[in-house]
Amino acid sequence: MNEMIKKQLAHRTIREFKDERIPEEMFSLLMEAGRRTASSTGMQASSIIRVTDKELRREIALICNQEYVQRAPELLIFIVDLYRNKKIANEKQCFETSASDMDRFFSGFTDACIMAQNIVNAAESMELGSVYLGSVLNDSEKLCKLLKLPELTFPVVGLGIGYPNQNPQIKPKIDMELRVFENEYKIFDNYLKELKDYDEEMHTYYDLREANKRVDTFSDQVVTRMKNPNPKRARMLNNIEEQGFDLNVDGR
């Protein structure tokens, strides 16, 4: 097994970092890996905002409701970016409205995500750690304002990167048989039965965020999540529309 695979199989989220800057040369390599990521039809419809301003970091940490966000040595926000390509087309006297369709949006969203993961892998190959911050979407409207995101851009996910200052356990994951299927989706008769071992394994896992407290079984975590939806995030498409995208949904 090669070094990269070893690192991937030992992936942990790192939330506490050493108070040490990532050297600029190393940061440039991370960005270069990001820039070289595959992109839907070569359109490169994603961008990165590197957040260095202290006050801005504090505001983003408030959106995330995660205090440690502002302490990450590097904080990146990945965005869907169709603004750039629209302007390029406009400058070439092309004023088609298709820059704002949901096909472009999802292509840009995919571009942004795979760029983020490519940077995560580049970081881990250099012994850096990272934490994904889906929580930047808790208030996408506010984040758009904070980052001055123009029309046809939208935040996708955040990423904190730095030198790890903690050594968490590897988090147990759902069995492969429940996640990889052949030729068609496989429905199981009894998920709790299939998850029995995993639920037990998860119950013995110690999450460093919870100071040596046992975590819930996976199925209990699922129930807790289902019982606690985030109404603002559930309405996210309305904000995507406010950013200029044409949802193109029937019935209105």
Next chain:
Amino acid sequence: MNEMIKKQLAHRTIREFKDERIPEEMFSLLMEAGRRTASSTGMQASSIIRVTDKELRREIALICNQEYVQRAPELLIFIVDLYRNKKIANEKQCFETSASDMDRFFSGFTDACIMAQNIVNAAESMELGSVYLGSVLNDSEKLCKLLKLPELTFPVVGLGIGYPNQNPQIKPKIDMELRVFENEYKIFDNYLKELKDYDEEMHTYYDLREANKRVDTFSDQVVTRMKNPNPKRARMLNNIEEQGFDLNVDGR
């Protein structure tokens, strides 16, 4: 520079593969890397369909309008999967409807994308090549039927993997200054001016798909894309709704 970063900076899409199976042990490592990928709030709301059936591959190649799709030694379709977690909650007597909200959908979409890229990185670390197939979404409705995707699942992206049987040039990418910004989105006065060198560089790049024909400049490619939207893909949200997700958009 370590081996992983070197590989990332030399990333190319591989569309032609040797007629040689990936050993099952190696394939298992790819799936294991996928399974170990970070996941939004630990919910693991994504799954993979491994397509091995010949007729099914032919049908998917037709959707993609890319004949080589059916020849890839491995063909994977990554999906948003909230079906599993909904069933788990149901079996625990939790019948909340939040499994179908767009917050879960986008979390699952993100999970699926970053899992795909983690597998791409694992593949490249073992000298395999890959091709992303955004084109599986050309007819998401048909793909849902072909893969028997139940409610609360949706296709995200496809991936072909195998031993490379071509050696393409590295594709030029937009300059970093246009893709990574500090603290706020940076708007440029004249994109064509900023892109001048890149446009020239792209024009000297030879795309193997076009048999040694010069490709258009990037800005011309953008115009061509804008002038040729895909109306079916632009209406994708309606199919996402048909799969059981609650779009929660104002005005209807």
